[in-house]
Amino acid sequence: MLTRQQMFTFGHRPELWQRLRLGARRDGKLTALIHEAVGETSRVEDFTEMVTRWSGTLYRCDNLRGDYRLLPLDLPTPLDMRAPGAASGLFPLEVAMDELAHALGMDPLALRLANDAERAPSGDKPYSSKKLRECYERAAKRFGWSKRNPRPRSTREGHELVGWGMASGQWIAEQQEAQARVVWHADGHVDVETAASDIGTRTYTVLAQVAAAALGVRLQDVRVHIADTRLPRAPTEGGSSHVASVGSAVDGACEKLRKKAWQLARAIPASPLVDSKLSEVEFAGGQLRLRQQDGNGLSVQEVLLTSGVDQLEASFHLEPDEDEQGRYERAVHSAVFCEVRVDEAMGTVRVTRVVSAAACGRIINELTARSQVLGGIVWGIGQALHEATLIDQALGRFVTVDLANYHVPVNADIHELEVIFVPEDDRIVSRLGAKGVGEIGGLGVAAAISNAIWHATGRRIRELPMTPDKVMAPTEP
Numbered sequence: 436m437l438t439r440q441q442m443f444t445f446g447h448r449p450e451l452w453q454r455l456r457l458g459a460r461r462d463g464k465l466t467a468l469i470h471e472a473v474g475e476t477s478r479v480e481d482f483t484e485m486v487t488r489w490s491g492t493l494y495r496c497d498n499l500r501g502d503y504r505l506l507p508l509d510l511p512t513p514l515d516m517r518a519p520g521a522a523s524g525l526f527p528l529e530v531a532m533d534e535l536a537h538a539l540g541m542d543p544l545a546l547r548l549a550n551d552a553e554r555a556p557s558g559d560k561p562y563s564s565k566k567l568r569e570c571y572e573r574a575a576k577r578f579g580w581s582k583r584n585p586r587p588r589s590t591r592e593g594h595e596l597v598g599w600g601m602a603s604g605q606w607i608a609e610q611q612e613a614q615a616r617v618v619w620h621a622d623g624h625v626d627v628e629t630a631a632s633d634i635g636t637r638t639y640t641v642l643a644q645v646a647a648a649a650l651g652v653r654l655q656d657v658r659v660h661i662a663d664t665r666l667p668r669a670p671t672e673g674g675s676s677h678v679a680s681v682g683s684a685v686d687g688a689c690e691k692l693r694k695k696a697w698q699l700a701r702a703i704p705a706s707p708l709v710d711s712k713l714s715e716v717e718f719a720g721g722q723l724r725l726r727q728q729d730g731n732g733l734s735v736q737e738v739l740l741t742s743g744v745d746q747l748e749a750s751f752h753l754e755p756d757e758d759e760q761g762r763y764e765r766a767v768h769s770a771v772f773c774e775v776r777v778d779e780a781m782g783t784v785r786v787t788r789v790v791s792a793a794a795c796g797r798i799i800n801e802l803t804a805r806s807q808v809l810g811g812i813v814w815g816i817g818q819a820l821h822e823a824t825l826i827d828q829a830l831g832r833f834v835t836v837d838l839a840n841y842h843v844p845v846n847a848d849i850h851e852l853e854v855i856f857v858p859e860d861d862r863i864v865s866r867l868g869a870k871g872v873g874e875i876g877g878l879g880v881a882a883a884i885s886n887a888i889w890h891a892t893g894r895r896i897r898e899l900p901m902t903p904d905k906v907m908a909p910t911e912p
Contacts, residue, residue, distance in 0.1 A: 443836040446514030447824050449475040451486060451523050455531040458498075463541050463549040465496040470528065476505045477512040484520035488557075490528050492764065493605050495552040509831045515673070517814060518874035521606055522881075529602035529882030530897060533889065542585065543601055543886065544575055555764035563760075563863035564870075566794035567603065567768035570857050574792035575601070577855060578772035587893035595776040595785075598891025604769035604878030608796065608861070608870040609676040610755045614667035615684035617646060619692050619747040621739040623721055624656050631661045631669040631681045636873065637803040638677060644799055645682045645867065649689035651718030652735075667750060675767070675871025678799055680753065683866045687751030693718055695749065699742045700733050707731050763863050767870050769793040771815075771879040775887040782903025785850070786816050786884060792855040796870030801856065804872045808854045811876020817844045819881035823900050 437445060451474050458467035470490040476482040487501035516522070536543040551568055554561055575581070583599045584590060590597040615629040627646050633639055643657040660666060669681050697716055700708045700723050708716060708723060717726045724732025739747065774788040789812050798804045821842040825834040835841040854876075860868035881899060888906065889895050896905050 439838075440836040443824075443841070444511060444833050446511070447833075448516040448519075448523070449482065449484065449513035451475070453486070453524070453527045455490070455527045457531055457535050459535055459539065461539065463536075463539055463546045465494055465550050467498040468494070468496045469500045469502075470524070471502040472524070473504050473506050475508055475510065475513060477510060478507050480512045481505055482513045484515075484523070486520045486524040489521055489524045489605060491557040492555055492766070493525075493528065493552070493603060494532075494547070494550040495556055496550070499556065510826070517811070518606055518878055521874065521878055522818065525602075525604065525878055526882050526885070526899065527897065529879060530885050530895070533600065533602075533882075533886040534895065542583075544571060544580060547571065547603055558764070560762065560764045563608070563763040563765045564794075564796065564859050564861040565766070565768060566857045566859050567605075567770065570768055570770040570792040570794055570855075573855050573857060574770045574772050574790045577792075577853065578788075578790040580772060587890055590891075592776070594780070595778050596891040598775050598777065598887040598889070599772070600775070600883045600885065600887030600890055601770065601772045602879035602882035602886060604771060604793075604875055606675060606767050606871065606874045606878060608765040608767050608864045609674050609679070610683065610753075610760070610865055611670035611674075611676050611680040612755065613669050613680040613684040613753045614750065615669075615681065615688045615753075616667050616748065616750040617685060617688040617692055619650065619696065619735065619739075621736055621745050623652065623734075623736055624658060625650060625652055626658050626660060627685055628660045628666045629669045629681055629684065630664050630666040631677065632672045633661060634672050636672070636677070636807060637800065638672070638681070640803060641678055641682060641799050642685050645685045646689055649686055649718075650692065652721050675873040675875065678869045679796070679865035679867065679871060682799065682869060684751050684753040686867055687753060688749045691749035691751060692747050695747045696723060696735060696738055699744065700738045703733070703738065703741050706733060708733065760863060765861075765864050765870070767793065767795045767872075767875045769875050769879055771883040773880070773883045773887050775884060775891055777888060777891045777906060779892065779907065782907040784820055784884070784888060784901065784906060786820070786848070788851045789880070789883075790853045790855065791876065791880075792857055793872070793875050794857040794859045795872045795875060796859050796861040796864060797868035798856050798872070799867065799869055804856065805854045807872045808876035809852055811874070811878070812852050812880055813844055813849055815877040815880020816848060816884070818877070818899060819884040820844075820900050820902070821848075823902075
């Protein structure tokens with residue numbers, strides 16, 4: 436067990452020095468993009484992140500170069516934090532895009548639309564699915580972006596300057612190897628078993644929904660058993676891939692159960708399903724019945740009891756088709772629009788409104804998915820304005836080792852947040868059509884806030900967190 440102070444020194448997001456250089460035609464089309472990064476590591480390990488790759492996958496540009504180097508320091512080895520690499524690498528890219536839009540006299544949204552990639556710039560692969568353009572359009576309309584005055588320092592309310600900013604987000608859409616076992620009992624109950632975990636994302640709920648939908652039973656009749664290594668093997672809950680991976684394994688096991696139940700139902704004398712094909716049968720209301728023939732079916736209890744079977748059991752081992760998936764660029768996307776109010780005398784920034792539109796594949800549970808994105812937005816506000824680990828330069832020790840000194844957003848820092856899910860169904864990434872929700876919520880938020888601060892004050896802040904001293908600092912030439 437780790438103490439609270441040990442938790443703060445056990446791992447941290449690495450510090451990065453980054454430089455972006457963009458070239459574009461007068462119409463906004465990117466002609467060159469260079470992204471260079473120097474990342475922190477320890478003296479004993481080469482810790483790396485995918486930092487510069489995002490600049491080569493988000494926008495269409497023929498001439499790309501990424502350079503990533505490591506700098507060993509006398510500090511503990513960094514660790515992955517939410518959206519590793521992307522949370523750091525997208526910030527300078529999206530701020531640079533905003534600066535380019537201003538230099539060209541273009542609207543920041545118009546610049547991004549002009550460079551939206553229909554095929555992945557790196558590797559020229561098609562996307563398995565991509566609704567980023569729809570994210571831009573829906574979020575911008577909801578936010579009221581068309582009313583934005585492009586001139587910095589153009590809007591003031593009382594003693595505060597008001598600014599609007601936007602940014603794009605992108606995260607990988609992965610599927611990992613996973614196993615699941617599903618048991619259908621004669622009393623109608625269903626047990627779902629897999630060694631998955633639930634870190635607060637409601638894995639329990641979503642897996643129960645997947646099984647209930649696949650077998651046509653009530654949600655309350657499904658019991659989910661997870662977080663036990665004696666159960667069928669499951670991957671780490673990371674990379675926003677749990678539903679696409681474990682959920683697909685559960686769905687695969689349920690498909691096997693449907694076939695077993697149908698085979699038993701066909702063998703029952705005088706069964707309405709005697710001459711049926713499996714494709715003609717639906718599972719709904721706890722029954723097996725011919726499609727479009729409500730009531731003319733058999734309950735699962737009838738099928739199992741008549742067949743003298745106590746339960747049906749099926750296991751599924753999901754192994755992603757790497758050859759098939761490798762032919763596509765698989766990603767989730769978002770567009771973030773935000774409003775800030777800046778008190779120049781105090782250097783304080785209030786994020787008063789955020790609209791985030793995300794395309795994350797099929798959404799299995801909108802309530803839990805929305806909570807994931809809301810949490811990501813709050814984390815993005817923390818990244819932008821609050822969170823920083825301070826180091827004693829003489830001893831090389833972390834100074835901020837408790838929640839009293841490490842600043843995070845609290846209720847008073849969070850105002851109006853809105854999440855929009857753009858419909859998407861991706862059967863390349865997963866058999867459920869789902870991709871991933873967790874990481875995408877926090878991406879683009881810090882850059883949107885930085886761009887909004889510039890719109891409010893005319894000051895560009897390129898270093899996180901954007902604390903009051905930086906907000907009040909003279910504008911760089």
